[in-house]
Amino acid sequence: MLAQLRRRAQIYWRLEGPKFVCAAVWLALVAWWFATNWIRFTNMKGVVALFGYWVPFAKGCANVVMFTSMFLFLLVCRTTLTKLRSVRWLHWVPINKHLVWHRWCAYIFLAASAGHTICHCLGTFPTLANDPRARAALKLPPVSQVYLHFISVPGWTGWALVVLLAALAGTSAVAVRRKRYELFWYTHHLFVPIVALLALHGTAALLGPPQAWKYLAVPVALYAIERMLRVHRASWPVRIQAAAVQADTLELVLDRPPFVTHYVPGQYVFLQVPSISPWQWHPISLTSTDADPFLTVRIKKLGDWSHALTQLVEPALVLEDAEAEADKVDAKFNGGKSVVGTVQPPSRQTTAGTADLDATTLLAAPPAAHLREVSGASTARSSLTVSDASLPDSAAGIKTDGGPPVPVLATPRPMSRYMISATGTVKPLAVGTTVDTARRAQRAALALQSIDVRVDGVFGAPSQDFVDHDHIVFIATGVGATPFLAILKDIERQVLAARAPARRSVLFPTSPTTAAHAPTAPPRRVDFYWLNRDQAGFQWMAAALGAVDRRVLRDVVRVHAFLTGARGGQATLSSFLLWWGLALAKRRGAAGKCLLTGVRDSSVSWGRPHWPTIFRQTAALFPGKKVGVFVCGPKQLAREVYEVVREVAAEVVDDGTVFAFAKENF
Numbered sequence: 001m002l003a004q005l006r007r008r009a010q011i012y013w014r015l016e017g018p019k020f021v022c023a024a025v026w027l028a029l030v031a032w033w034f035a036t037n038w039i040r041f042t043n044m045k046g047v048v049a050l051f052g053y054w055v056p057f058a059k060g061c062a063n064v065v066m067f068t069s070m071f072l073f074l075l076v077c078r079t080t081l082t083k084l085r086s087v088r089w090l091h092w093v094p095i096n097k098h099l100v101w102h103r104w105c106a107y108i109f110l111a112a113s114a115g116h117t118i119c120h121c122l123g124t125f126p127t128l129a130n131d132p133r134a135r136a137a138l139k140l141p142p143v144s145q146v147y148l149h150f151i152s153v154p155g156w157t158g159w160a161l162v163v164l165l166a167a168l169a170g171t172s173a174v175a176v177r178r179k180r181y182e183l184f185w186y187t188h189h190l191f192v193p194i195v196a197l198l199a200l201h202g203t204a205a206l207l208g209p210p211q212a213w214k215y216l217a218v219p220v221a222l223y224a225i226e227r228m229l230r231v232h233r234a235s236w237p238v239r240i241q242a243a244a245v246q247a248d249t250l251e252l253v254l255d256r257p258p259f260v261t262h263y264v265p266g267q268y269v270f271l272q273v274p275s276i277s278p279w280q281w282h283p284i285s286l287t288s289t290d291a292d293p294f295l296t297v298r299i300k301k302l303g304d305w306s307h308a309l310t311q312l313v314e315p316a317l318v319l320e321d322a323e324a325e326a327d328k329v330d331a332k333f334n335g336g337k338s339v340v341g342t343v344q345p346p347s348r349q350t351t352a353g354t355a356d357l358d359a360t361t362l363l364a365a366p367p368a369a370h371l372r373e374v375s376g377a378s379t380a381r382s383s384l385t386v387s388d389a390s391l392p393d394s395a396a397g398i399k400t401d402g403g404p405p406v407p408v409l410a411t412p413r414p415m416s417r418y419m420i421s422a423t424g425t426v427k428p429l430a431v432g433t434t435v436d437t438a439r440r441a442q443r444a445a446l447a448l449q450s451i452d453v454r455v456d457g458v459f460g461a462p463s464q465d466f467v468d469h470d471h472i473v474f475i476a477t478g479v480g481a482t483p484f485l486a487i488l489k490d491i492e493r494q495v496l497a498a499r500a501p502a503r504r505s506v507l508f509p510t511s512p513t514t515a516a517h518a519p520t521a522p523p524r525r526v527d528f529y530w531l532n533r534d535q536a537g538f539q540w541m542a543a544a545l546g547a548v549d550r551r552v553l554r555d556v557v558r559v560h561a562f563l564t565g566a567r568g569g570q571a572t573l574s575s576f577l578l579w580w581g582l583a584l585a586k587r588r589g590a591a592g593k594c595l596l597t598g599v600r601d602s603s604v605s606w607g608r609p610h611w612p613t614i615f616r617q618t619a620a621l622f623p624g625k626k627v628g629v630f631v632c633g634p635k636q637l638a639r640e641v642y643e644v645v646r647e648v649a650a651e652v653v654d655d656g657t658v659f660a661f662a663k664e665n666f
């Protein structure tokens, strides 16, 4: 019994040790801050005799309010926190939990504020109104309670604070935050008058000099600098270079703004689209890696903002589709070159089971300045072929047979002349692509580029710590897989680079750019568990996996997809039938490939994973190793996985296998 308890304590310590130590130290500091004022005022001559313990208690609470308010600001300075993540000796501080910590600070702040208010309402103010000795001690004239509550500076600022804090706390409740995020976010800006009132509250200096500014000056200044940084970054317009709508997600390829100098997979940015709302910033994980010259993101259509963004982008893609149709007809009747076959139609048209994993979609076009006229081409509608980038960039337009001049970009963008796959893999635009394709795509590109996007970041997230482990278990639901896409790309780069040295020659040494992205040791193995209700989400995941080197998927990364189905009813049956069909197809054909993921060494299961079996197998495969478990999905799933990890970690503690657990909730 005792041994079992010790073992459990050991596991807790390994999984949560730093968090507990940090929380304990911090709570001890809160208690200390309370105690210092309590002791000071109980020892102050006449205070307890005149006011009882109301004043020491109110003052102790005031100190706690000041101490926690400092952390309330520091814990949302995301740029600073992202920098602190890379400080090795700070690894024991649970920076991943900064928002949970911020919330706990808020609870303690509110409790201390309530304590302070109650003490003044029940003790200090009635005593001052009724006891001339107490007024004489504070050198006050005769005052009524109404005066003390609503006219004196501590009184009216105190009540104003109560009202503002109640509004802020009310709109921060989980239910409100989930349903009406904007309300939560906008009311959080009440922090501005709250800080002003806190600074003003103690200026009457009744029981000592004002203290608030000492605590608030640095954290508020740091937070203000970060907000100004956001304003500065937001002044940099970022263009959408390419886009794709797949199932219920929208993928965007964005210019990489100059302030995004370095980032690691798993991190995220805040996106703002001024034409939707200049006030809304949405956190979105990057699916690109630092080695990419652009930023890619995948956004699930969920609420107002993501739907509005899709609606903004879709017309450009519809334009592309409509013109593709026109070209098909054109090609049929004129015998001209048809674009169909040269360039695949947008991959959002692919359906599960028939997805062509190698298909790339022309999403953004080369500027027309890159087009050269080719005489004798057979297309009646146009006689241009993409073939040469050497023409002057300043061309004002390209004339086509019988058509109006095609508008061109005055200065070609560096990301022009490429085809981009649904995963963001950039390939040069194929020579021989007809001008119809190019014009069509160019118009789409112009339409896309007219959408203004702003980026703030990049910011740290728990999954970026994947590098610290020998074996990674990444568990995601739906669009929660986005951090993994970046991690997957990075692992691919690491694995391929680790194998490359043998082929490197003296003639082609590593370029400075490659050296900047020099690989760290790749993890030995990554198991990716992806849970999806239906097959729709598999479209984009299949495309993403299709772009990854086969050797990486065979040797390092294992994909385990789970069709969890809907809760009961027909949808469950249809997802079961789909899984059954897939299992048959995999066995009987498709070269052993799974039709959903497009990967040979992957599995698709129907239903929910059995976590105890999975983690026991993992522990058996990697005795004595560091296993990192990352969950990106609903809280309930994270809790479920965490319980099992703890259980299994306790069983294998003697093997020296160390489990680490981190989670993200989108």
Ligand SMILES: Cc1cc2nc3c(=O)[nH]c(=O)nc-3n(C[C@H](O)[C@H](O)[C@H](O)COP(=O)(O)OP(=O)(O)OC[C@H]3O[C@@H](n4cnc5c(N)ncnc54)[C@H](O)[C@@H]3O)c2cc1C
Binding pocket: 177, 178, 179, 181, 182, 268, 280, 281, 282, 283, 284, 285, 286, 297, 298, 299, 300, 301, 302, 303, 304, 305, 306, 307, 461, 479, 482, 483, 665, 666
């Ligand atoms: C670190 C992080 C990374 C994320 N990465 C991705 C990603 O790669 N792809 C993706 O599709 N989604 C991602 N999300 C979730 C994404 O931010 C929300 O889905 C998006 O903001 C929804 O906005 P909406 O108005 O369309 O939906 P709404 O219906 O307004 O909101 C849906 C949910 O998103 C939350 N939310 C809304 N606005 C914000 C906001 N400004 N900040 C934080 N949460 C908000 C709300 O609490 C709500 O529960 C990420 C979230 C976080 C915290």
